Amino acid sequence: MLPTEGNTVPPRYRYEQIADNLAERIASGEFPPGSKLPSRRELIEHYGVTEPVIDRAMQVLRIKGMTETLPGVGVFVAE
Numbered sequence: 001m002l003p004t005e006g007n008t009v010p011p012r013y014r015y016e017q018i019a020d021n022l023a024e025r026i027a028s029g030e031f032p033p034g035s036k037l038p039s040r041r042e043l044i045e046h047y048g049v050t051e052p053v054i055d056r057a058m059q060v061l062r063i064k065g066m067t068e069t070l071p072g073v074g075v076f077v078a079e
Helices: 014-027 040-047 051-063
Strands: 067-070 074-077
8 A cells, every 4th residue: 555644645636636726725815705716728728737627627616615607707716
């Protein structure tokens, strides 16, 4: 078995890593409640991934109740 730090298992998929990173950035106040997250294109460039990966990460944040999506407007941090 491989040693783990504090019994935590690192995320398996890139979308999970991105969702976790964005969740940390939200929790730290970088993106306060009500603020708009960067656009899909900006996130693709920032993380160096494809559109489906960003879409999946956004889905994770939405399911967790951390964000709200306004179609045609953007993704916002939940109040």
